[in-house]
Amino acid sequence: xxxxxxxxxxxxxxxxxxxxxxxxxxxxxxxxxxxxxxxxxxxxxxxxxxxxxxxxxxxxxxxxxxxxxxxxxxxxxxxxxxxxxxxxxxxxxxxxxxxxxxxxxxxxxxxxxxxxxxxxxxxxxxxxxxxxxxxxxxxxxxxxxxxxxxxxxxxxxxxxxxxxxxxxxxxxxxxxxxxxxxxxxxxxxxxxxxxxxxxxxxxxxxxxxxxxxxxxxxxxxxxxxxxxxxxxxxxxxxxxxxxxxxxxxxxxxxxxxxxxxxxxxxxxxxxxxxxxxxxxxxxxxxxxxxxxxxxxxxxxxxxxxxxxxxxxxxxxx
Amino acid sequence: xxxxxxxxxxxxxxxxxxxxxxxxxxxxxxxxxxxxxxxxxxxxxxxxxxxxxxxxxxxxxxxxxxxxxxxxxxxxxxxxxxxxxxxxxxxxxxxxxxxxxxxxxxxxxxxxxxxxxxxxxxxxxxxxxxxxxxxxxxxxxxxxxxxxxxxxxxxxxxxxxxxxxxxxxxxxxxxxxxxxxxxxxxxxxxxxxxxxxxxxxxxxxxxxxxxxxxxxxxxxxxxxxxxxxxxxxxxxxxxxxxxxxxxxxxxxxxxxxxxxxxxxxxxxxxxxxxxxxx
Numbered sequence: 093x094x095x096x097x098x099x100x101x102x103x104x105x106x107x108x109x110x111x112x113x114x115x116x117x118x119x120x121x122x123x124x125x126x127x128x129x130x131x132x133x134x135x136x137x138x139x140x141x142x143x144x145x146x147x148x149x150x151x152x153x154x155x156x157x158x159x160x161x162x163x164x165x166x167x168x169x170x171x172x173x174x175x176x177x178x179x180x181x182x183x184x185x186x187x188x189x190x191x192x193x194x195x196x197x198x199x200x201x202x203x204x205x206x207x208x209x210x211x212x213x214x215x216x217x218x219x220x221x222x223x224x225x226x227x228x229x230x231x232x233x234x235x236x237x238x239x240x241x242x243x244x245x246x247x248x249x250x251x252x253x254x255x256x257x258x259x260x261x262x263x264x265x266x267x268x269x270x271x272x273x274x275x276x277x278x279x280x281x282x283x284x285x286x287x288x289x290x291x292x293x294x295x296x297x298x299x300x301x302x303x304x305x306x307x308x309x310x311x312x313x314x315x316x317x318x319x320x321x322x323x324x325x326x327x328x329x330x331x332x333x334x335x336x337x338x339x340x341x342x343x344x345x346x347x348x349x350x351x352x353x354x355x356x357x358x359x360x361x362x363x364x365x366x367x368x369x370x371x372x373x374x375x376x377x378x379x380x381x382x383x384x385x386x387x388x389x390x391x392x393x394x395x396x397x398x399x400x401x402x403x404x405x406x407x408x409x
Numbered sequence: 410x411x412x413x414x415x416x417x418x419x420x421x422x423x424x425x426x427x428x429x430x431x432x433x434x435x436x437x438x439x440x441x442x443x444x445x446x447x448x449x450x451x452x453x454x455x456x457x458x459x460x461x462x463x464x465x466x467x468x469x470x471x472x473x474x475x476x477x478x479x480x481x482x483x484x485x486x487x488x489x490x491x492x493x494x495x496x497x498x499x500x501x502x503x504x505x506x507x508x509x510x511x512x513x514x515x516x517x518x519x520x521x522x523x524x525x526x527x528x529x530x531x532x533x534x535x536x537x538x539x540x541x542x543x544x545x546x547x548x549x550x551x552x553x554x555x556x557x558x559x560x561x562x563x564x565x566x567x568x569x570x571x572x573x574x575x576x577x578x579x580x581x582x583x584x585x586x587x588x589x590x591x592x593x594x595x596x597x598x599x600x601x602x603x604x605x606x607x608x609x610x611x612x613x614x615x616x617x618x619x620x621x622x623x624x625x626x627x628x629x630x631x632x633x634x635x636x637x638x639x640x641x642x643x644x645x646x647x648x649x650x651x652x653x654x655x656x657x658x659x660x661x662x663x664x665x666x667x668x669x670x671x672x673x674x675x676x677x678x679x680x681x682x683x684x685x686x687x
Contacts, residue, residue: 123542145542147573152565155531159569162471162535165520166543167463170535185525186562190532194512194522 093309094284096302098268102239104260104296105203109134111246112171112201116142119169119250125160126173127153132262133173133203153178157186157198164196169250172198176205176259177218184224191255192228199249200225201258205235206346207374207391208263208296208384217379217387223351225257226324232277233324235259235345235353237298239267241321244275252277259295261346263384266299278322280330286316289402290334290341294320294353297344297372297393304398315402323353328360335361340405341369344398346388349373368408370401413621416487417447418681421652423483423496425675426686428666431500434508437662438554439480441585441647445618446484449550453628458489460517468547469536471521473529474554474583475509476664482506485518486687493687527560529553530580534570534640537578548635552581556588559597564609570640571610579631580611580642583618585649587660602644611642618645653678 116122116138124138125147139146149156153174160170172179179202180187191198202221209217226233234249234256236242242260249256269281283298284305293301298319305315316334320327335341341361343354354371361367374391388394420443428434450456454468472481479499486493491505498504505514509524521532533551540547557563570578582602586593593599606613612634616627627643634641649663650656653675656667667675676683 147538149569150565150572152562152569154527154562155534155565155569158528158531158562158566159535159538161521162532162537163539165462165464165469165532165536166539166545167465168539168542186528186531189522189525190528196521 093305096268098266100267101264102267103262103264104236104239104242105132105262106134107236107239107242108201108203108246108258108260109137111243113137113141115247115250116145121167121169122250123147123163123168123170124173125149125156125170127151127156127178129174132175133201135173153183154186157183158190160198161190161194161196164198170198171201173201173203175216176202176221177216180221180224181218188228192231195230196255197253199256199258203260204262205259206261206296207379207387207393208261208346210262210384210387211381213381214378219348219374219379220351221259222323222347222353226356230254231324232256232322234277234322235295236321237295237319238265238269240269240271240273241275244273245321248275248277261296265296268299268302278325278327280327281319281321283319284315284317286314287337288314289406290316290318290338291344291398291402292318292320292331292341292353292357293344294323296346300393300395301344301398303395304402307395307399308402313402313406320353323356326356326360331357331360332364335365335367339367340409341367342372342398342401342405343369344372346393347373348376350376368405370405372397372401410621413447413451415681416451417443418679419685420447420480420483420487421679422676422681422686424479425653425667425672425679427479427483427496427499429672430497432666433500434479434666435476435664436479436666437587437649437656437660438474438477438583438585440653440656441649441651442477442552442583442618443480443652444621444624445552445581445645446480448621448624448628450484450488452625454550455547460490462520464520465543465545466547469520469549471529471533471536471551472510473523473551474526474557475523478508478510481510490518491516496687526554526557527562530563530566533578533580534566534575537575538573540577546577548632549578550581552583555582555584555586555593555599556597558582558599558602567606567609567611574638575640576636576638578640579635580640582642582644583647584644585647587649587663589660589663591660606642610639612639614641614643616643616645618647619651
């Protein structure tokens with residue numbers, strides 16, 4: 093198992109904030125909009141440096157999506173910032189009509205996704221957002237795994253013309269991807285080559301997949317670990333190449349098992365090369381209050397859960 | 410003025426023929442807003458029919474209540490954005506003239522999809538703010554239905570625009586007092602719209618939307634009111650179905666097409682040079 097180490101932990105939302113500042117310096121058309129969560133989204137540095145290109149919208153997310161769509165008409169590249177729940181479910185129809193169907197170049201940047209939002213509880217812990225967003229024709233869905241990758245993704249999406257959903261989170265997590273990485277939308281990242289099982293993980297679960305890979309290696313199991321930072325468009329080629337070797341799959345995501353990464357992978361397998369698959373995901377339920385660690389354990393999203401899923405799926409080959 | 414009236418009659422002929430041909434669509438609001446659309450595109454706005462999405466240096470128009478697409482399509486065609494013959498494809502398979510306006514099929518003149526109500530004001534404000542960032546001093550217009558004002562997003566946007574001094578925007582409301590299930594007073598309790606928008610910080614005007622002699626000066630006055638720190642809104646008093654007597658004064662013709670006989674009556678009432686029909 094390839095060695096992954098880290099010296100620092102940081103939140104992915106800070107990767108967004110720092111990436112936004114950097115892309116703002118590079119591209120004068122980048123504008124920021126925020127719905128009363130500047131601190132939480134780490135948009136303060138951008139606001140301070142580019143006050144004329146930053147729009148405090150207040151607690152009015154529907155309006156924010158419409159404003160962003162309108163700004164693209166003048167050639168702007170709007171980055172909207174609020175929690176994932178309010179970036180998707182609350183404004184689904186606005187995104188559907190004014191952004192996706194209208195083909196507008198809006199970057200919907202969503203923090204505090206999933207259970208790791210923690211103590212605020214289920215009202216704020218959206219676990220359905222990947223599903224909602226990937227169902228929209230033309231929408232790109234990205235869920236990077238650490239600070240560096242979130243920063244790189246934030247910068248990269250400005251170069252891509254079209255609507256993007258960029259999902260990240262609240263807690264500090266290990267920084268293990270390179271600071272100078274080139275972020276390629278739709279291109280899976282091979283983290284460890286293996287032969288017994290393919291583990292496809294996204295977001296916060298990527299680091300847990302690495303931990304699981306070490307534990308599996310200790311048991312003599314060779315896990316191939318692939319970071320799927322872009323759920324749509326999915327890198328089906330990378331998925332199929334891996335499954336051709338391992339013939340079984342574990343998917344891992346901080347999302348409902350319905351509609352997320354697991355289902356996207358299952359669809360590729362079903363259409364091309366049916367293979368056993370185990371989901372590490374939230375089992376079609378709402379979350380609750382608790383610390384991120386407690387919640388990830390209770391809802392089955394730890395490295396131990398990935399190991400158990402790998403062993404189960406290997407036995408089904 | 411006579412020319413505008415002629416054009417309006419032609420647009421109204423197009424509207425009733427378009428909805429009749431596919432036995433669907435929304436003639437009532439379209440007819441009521443015809444004079445407004447003709448005023449905008451044949452007198453008030455500066456634009457190029459050589460359409461670009463950005464519309465830099467041009468006045469932009471957004472239709473928020475997208476169901477009155479027939480009047481917009483006809484106006485755009487008559488203004489030269491596309492061939493009037495294309496009006497015959499309205500609501501048919503593979504048409505650029507979808508039931509509700511969209512950018513998806515690339516129809517010149519349309520910059521956003523609309524139909525699901527309440528979204529156009531936000532879009533127009535965003536476009537207006539982009540114009541300011543681009544040092545583009547042209548204006549942004551948007552039309553909303555009065556029933557549409559029951560949507561919450563409208564009031565989010567209504568609060569935002571004055572707060573951000575979006576004063577290069579002229580919003581308009583088709584105040585015909587009707588919506589699908591009855592009058593706006595009965596269904597939604599819209600109340601005093603002037604007082605409401607004034608309380609939100611808008612420069613509010615009212616105008617007769619079916620009388621060019623009153624409407625054109627009002628639109629010029631609205632233009633003169635821009636650039637003064639406040640967004641402008643005009644409450645346009647219109648009559649649903651205006652120009653076709655049996656469609657007037659009721660919400661019944663909101664989304665119903667005339668039959669063959671009713672079409673003939675409507676066309677007789679809208680008699681212009683029929684050689685110009687599509």
